[in-house]
Amino acid sequence: MTAVTTELDVPSGAPARVETPAPGDPRLARLSLNQKTVDGWGLREAIDGCVAAGLPAIGTWREPVADVGLETAARWVREAGLRVSSVCRGGFFTGAGDLSQAARHDDNRRALDEAAALGAPCLVLVPGGLPAGDRDLGAARSRAAAAVEALVPHALDVGVRLAIEPMHPIFAADRGVVSTLGQALDMAEPLPVEAVGVVVDTFHVWWEPGVEDQIARAGARIASYQVCEWITPLPPDALLSRGMMGDGHIDFPRLTSLVAAAGYTGDVEVEIFNADVWAADGRAVVDTLARRYVELVEPHL
Template sequence: MTSASSASSTIAASALGRLSLNQKTTNAWTLPEAVEGCVRAGIPAIGVWREPLHEFGLAKARALLDDAGLRVSSLCRGGFLTATDAAARRAALDDNRAAIDEAAALGTDTLVMVVGGLPEGSRDLIGARARVAEAIAELAPFAGDRGVRLALEPMHPIFAADRGVLSTLGQALDLAEQFPSDQVAVVIDTFHVWWDPEVEAQIARAAGRIAAFQVCDWITPLPADTLLSRGMMGDGHIDFARLRRVVQDAGYVGDVEVEIFNADVWAADPDQVLRQMKHRYLECVWDGEMQVSP
């Protein structure tokens, strides 16, 4: 083996050691099936979703993950904090406290927060953002006491009405910086931030507060259901290697989650999806660091 190929292999092994499967990428699999799939594929970490977690059971899930030797890169999701009704607000806070406890029980310090869109019939975007801030202020100390960070996920503006009223990384940091970094942090999801002309400066600003780095591509034309418009890396328009380098320069050395919502990906054989995911992760996210063979 030449010195160049040896160095490339070392980089690939190191990169794959940071790869995480977000459960949504293999949406047809149960939690046990996803865990088994990761083990078969040699993927060392998994991002868990609460719904399949509840179906399987929290204690059983922790034992399953421990037996498989998998890290839990994140728990998804908390949030949805924009309700105006007092009872709905209390219910949302209670659900988020439960999610924080679940994250701690799974051994992850990252609870991904999709903060919520406008309440039905509302056009008060400023008020919705203010209610998110109030709720985070109430939840942050509770999370910190349990060793969990509330990881605010800014979402592309097309989702501001129904999913996330924090639309840029800068907005998410404006809120996160009001709290200790061990309580409130941010998620950098390439799908949501790639378009932002300020993204590199904001990633640098986020140093010490990056709780998760998620990757998937922006594909066009957008499908009718824009929620399912995430593509496999390399199928769209995002310069992953550039963003990965900026995130790395900001000091982030944690897992890199592949999170894809896409009807065609979900319909494919999940084991084949994982094989393609590993190859594209090396080829696209780590492009320029190594030569990747198909």
């Protein structure tokens, strides 16, 4: 494993290279906290954490929204003056069998309704993995494409975009059979751009050969830009293997410049699944990600 020089101020408390931006700092104008980054917070704490740190947007997850009720959640974010940058997550389309697919379709329709109620511009779609014992990756990818297409009319009705998330191939078997931005665009492009976009998540696409061309190709299809880091050694649980920007190998200035050049003007979500980050104090996590964002991402938007 290659050693990486880190300046990890969460959770280690090492000094940061930039000061924590204060609420009202214009550099925070597009920063969104994906609430999964502070897994210990419920929706109320996450909203309060965004407001306290001066973040104008939040990416919500369905489960914590359901915990308080959709109406309450929508009222809370509205009263806090926050935007909901995305709703995580729909998808999981690849289960075999008509019953499974019909149930998934209905659940994704409800997810679109929830996103609309929250005022979110998009619903992030995690495609899903291979069913148990099924080794036909091509067929699973085709099911995912068909399932997205079937949701287009409802997405247009409620005014929420379906955002296909290509996932790092580490997840191809068990979470996301769409493995590259290029492949996600192949799925999206036959469908209306106002209904179907893609997520550019640095963790998932940083390694992709030709990612420069694919981001340029994506253009107006970029429904969400999410940032988190590829760190080594890779943490033992693949699902929690994401790091804080700046602690690993991803060239955030370059990828951010490419996304900006493609015309993306939306919020930038920080979404980190990591046991150490989750164990840290939520306010410190938000302060850290704000510093890293201001240092590595925002100047290149």
